[in-house]
Amino acid sequence: MGNADTKLVFRKAVVQLTSKTQTISSEDNDFWDQFWSETVTNVQDVFTLVPASEIRLLREDVPANLATLCYKAVEKFVRAVENSCRTQQDQNTVLNCSRLLTRVLPYVFEEPDWENIFWSSLPAGKGDPPIPLAHSLCSAICDLLFCPDFTVASNRKTGPDKAEDLHAVDSCEYIWEKGVGFAQSPVKNATFESNRTELLRLLLTCFSQAIYSPNQSKVFCEDVNPIFVISILKHFNLLTQQI
Numbered sequence: 001m002g003n004a005d006t007k008l009v010f011r012k013a014v015v016q017l018t019s020k021t022q023t024i025s026s027e028d029n030d031f032w033d034q035f036w037s038e039t040v041t042n043v044q045d046v047f048t049l050v051p052a053s054e055i056r057l058l059r060e061d062v063p064a065n066l067a068t069l070c071y072k073a074v075e076k077f078v079r080a081v082e083n084s085c086r087t088q089q090d091q092n093t094v095l096n097c098s099r100l101l102t103r104v105l106p107y108v109f110e111e112p113d114w115e116n117i118f119w120s121s122l123p124a125g126k127g128d129p130p131i132p133l134a135h136s137l138c139s140a141i142c143d144l145l146f147c148p149d150f151t152v153a154s155n156r157k158t159g160p161d162k163a164e165d166l167h168a169v170d171s172c173e174y175i176w177e178k179g180v181g182f183a184q185s186p187v188k189n190a191t192f193e194s195n196r197t198e199l200l201r202l203l204l205t206c207f208s209q210a211i212y213s214p215n216q217s218k219v220f221c222e223d224v225n226p227i228f229v230i231s232i233l234k235h236f237n238l239l240t241q242q243i
Helices: 004-019 029-035 043-049 052-061 063-082 088-109 133-144 190-207 216-222 225-232 236-242
Strands: none
Touching: 004 029, 004 043, 004 052, 029 063, 029 088, 043 088, 052 063, 052 088, 063 088, 063 133, 088 190, 133 190
């Protein structure tokens, strides 16, 4: 986080969440937005300000609030993709949600009674098929890993009014490193590389349920997150060419 005041606001939100004994409505956006609407945090601060003991306490005492936190964070990812992550506010929100989920998800995975939450669905519109939370999150991460002006340099005119549809981005236009068919690497950009790292860290967390689950043999058989990501990642053939 950028300064002590921002850290204090975030810490107060964590204390409010973990100390409440009643369920907080998912419609209370003023409360939930405290976790991702402030200035960009850094992952070290999030790990410090959200202690493991408090996550476990929240999971045991008010599980509905932990579930809502996960749902709301994933929902922010999905909305950012739908909006092409075109504004600085969208990008800040994605980074904050990424760090928070990276911190929280291991404590979801370690409890067998919580195995199904990652495969439950976000609220869908009327007539829309339900999509598991894990699919929504992993799909959004994959799109954001090749998001112009966020994780890759844009090849077109930039600006919020000219943002590309992330679902329709051509992976051949946006590469990370040179490889087969691409003789030159794009110009290095420290910010883009940092943003990729944040998203890849969360993706690895999603793939690491077996590390945290006490029932490892079952998880190794049923953890289909990597398989799902490979099946949807339209950039996967490009990544394999670069290796």
